[in-house]
Amino acid sequence: MKVEQNKKAIDETLEQICSHALFIHSNTHTRLLRYLVEKAILGEDLKEYTIGSDLFGIDYSIDKNNGTVRSYMYKLRKKVAAYYESAKPINDIVFHLEKGQYNLSFLSSKEYQSSINKEESYFKISKQTLLTATLSVAGSLLLFFIILHFSRKPNILWEPYFIKGANNLIVVSDQFTVTQKLEDGLRHAVLYGDINNNKDLLNYNQKHPDIHLKNTDYTIMSKMAPYGIKILTEWFISNQSSYNLQLESNLTYDDVRENNILFIGQYKTMNISNSLFLKNSKMFSTYRDGFKYANNNEEKIYNTRFKENGKLEYAMVSYKPIESGKMAFYFVSNNDIGVLATLRKFTDKDWLKGFEKQLPKNSKTFNALFEVSGLQRTDVSCELVELETFNN
Structure with a gap:
C-alpha cells in the first residue's frame, strides 16, 4: 500500500x-x-x-x-x-x-486476510508438526530412560547390595599377632599360622608353656586390603551405594545378622566367617594353601604351585544367603593376588553378564573356583575352573 x-x-x-x-x-x-x-x-x-x-x-x-x-x-x-x-x-x-x-x-483488508489465513495455515501445520515432534521426542526419551535404567541396573548378584537403604558390611581379613620373648629379653611381634584369636593363643600357651606368647593390641593385613577396598569403593560409588567396614577379628554374629556381608582375604585368618564360608558346599573344602574338590568319585587338589614363569594359585568366590535374609559374598584366597583378580572380575559389568549365563535360571547361589596366575598384580590371568550351583 x-x-x-x-x-x-x-x-x-x-x-x-x-x-x-x-x-x-x-x-x-x-x-x-x-x-x-x-x-x-x-x-x-x-x-x-x-x-x-x-x-x-x-x-x-x-x-x-x-x-x-x-x-x-x-x-x-x-x-x-x-x-x-x-x-x-x-x-x-x-x-x-x-x-x-x-x-x-x-x-489492505485483502492483504491482511491473506496474511491471517497464511498464519492460521502455518499454525495448523506447526501444531501438527509440534505434536508429532513431541511424541517422537517423548518416545526417544522413554527409550533413553529405559536403556539408562537397565544399563544402570546392577547384575542380579549385586542387587541386594545396591538397593536403596541396604546395610552392607565389608569384612577384611586380618592376621592375629602375638609377641614372643626372645634371647635379648625384649618382646617381638611374631605371626603363627595356627593362632588366629585369643582361644587359639590360650591353647597354644597350654601346649607350649615355655614360650609365653602374649597377644598385641593390633593386627596386620596383606597388600590385598587397600587394593581390594579401592576396587570395591569405586564399584559401590558407581552403583550409588555405600558400605561399612569391619575387620574379621572384630566381626560379631550381630554384624552378620544385620548386614549383607562381603568378605575379602584369607580363609586361614577367618574366625566367625569360618562357620559360614563353604558351609553349603558338597564339593569344596579348604585344603592346605588352597582347596579340595570332590564330586562323586572324582577328587582334585588345587593348591598353590610355583612355575617357571610365576606362581599359580587359586581363589574361591562364594555367594550365598545367610540366616537373616541377607546375602554374603566371599572373595577368598591365601594369596592376595587371587582376591584382587576375582574382585576385578566381579566388578566388571561385561564379564558379569557372561558369568551369569553359566548359572542355571533357578540358581544364583554358587561356589566358584578360579585359577589365577601372573607375575604382577595388574597383569594376571583369572580363569574359572570349577563351579558348584544351588537351587534357590
Missing part, C-alpha cells in the same frame, strides 16, 4: 483505534502505536534499541538486556489483533505488527 496517497486515511484509522476501549485507558500502548505509525510513514527501519532510547529513555549501557520494549511490543500486538477481531477496518487500511518484528506495516 502506498503510504503517500493514504496519509489522511492512516491518521483516521489511528484515531479510530486509539479511541477504542482496548486503548483508551492504556496510555503506554497508545503512545507506542502512534510512534510506530509515525515511523512507518517516514519509512524508518526500527530496532529495539531505537524504540527504547527514543520513546522510553532507556539507557542500554546500564542494562543491554533490558526487556521493556519486547514486553510492550508483545502486548501491543495482542491488543491490535484483538481490535481487528471485534472491529472492521476503516478506509481499507489495517495496521499490522508481524511477530518478531518492530516495524508496523499498512495492509
Whole structure:
C-alpha cells in the first residue's frame, strides 16, 4: 500500500483505534502505536534499541538486556489483533505488527486476510508438526530412560547390595599377632599360622608353656586390603551405594545378622566367617594353601604351585544367603593376588553378564573356583575352573 496517497486515511484509522476501549485507558500502548505509525510513514527501519532510547529513555549501557520494549511490543500486538477481531477496518487500511518484528506495516483488508489465513495455515501445520515432534521426542526419551535404567541396573548378584537403604558390611581379613620373648629379653611381634584369636593363643600357651606368647593390641593385613577396598569403593560409588567396614577379628554374629556381608582375604585368618564360608558346599573344602574338590568319585587338589614363569594359585568366590535374609559374598584366597583378580572380575559389568549365563535360571547361589596366575598384580590371568550351583 502506498503510504503517500493514504496519509489522511492512516491518521483516521489511528484515531479510530486509539479511541477504542482496548486503548483508551492504556496510555503506554497508545503512545507506542502512534510512534510506530509515525515511523512507518517516514519509512524508518526500527530496532529495539531505537524504540527504547527514543520513546522510553532507556539507557542500554546500564542494562543491554533490558526487556521493556519486547514486553510492550508483545502486548501491543495482542491488543491490535484483538481490535481487528471485534472491529472492521476503516478506509481499507489495517495496521499490522508481524511477530518478531518492530516495524508496523499498512495492509489492505485483502492483504491482511491473506496474511491471517497464511498464519492460521502455518499454525495448523506447526501444531501438527509440534505434536508429532513431541511424541517422537517423548518416545526417544522413554527409550533413553529405559536403556539408562537397565544399563544402570546392577547384575542380579549385586542387587541386594545396591538397593536403596541396604546395610552392607565389608569384612577384611586380618592376621592375629602375638609377641614372643626372645634371647635379648625384649618382646617381638611374631605371626603363627595356627593362632588366629585369643582361644587359639590360650591353647597354644597350654601346649607350649615355655614360650609365653602374649597377644598385641593390633593386627596386620596383606597388600590385598587397600587394593581390594579401592576396587570395591569405586564399584559401590558407581552403583550409588555405600558400605561399612569391619575387620574379621572384630566381626560379631550381630554384624552378620544385620548386614549383607562381603568378605575379602584369607580363609586361614577367618574366625566367625569360618562357620559360614563353604558351609553349603558338597564339593569344596579348604585344603592346605588352597582347596579340595570332590564330586562323586572324582577328587582334585588345587593348591598353590610355583612355575617357571610365576606362581599359580587359586581363589574361591562364594555367594550365598545367610540366616537373616541377607546375602554374603566371599572373595577368598591365601594369596592376595587371587582376591584382587576375582574382585576385578566381579566388578566388571561385561564379564558379569557372561558369568551369569553359566548359572542355571533357578540358581544364583554358587561356589566358584578360579585359577589365577601372573607375575604382577595388574597383569594376571583369572580363569574359572570349577563351579558348584544351588537351587534357590
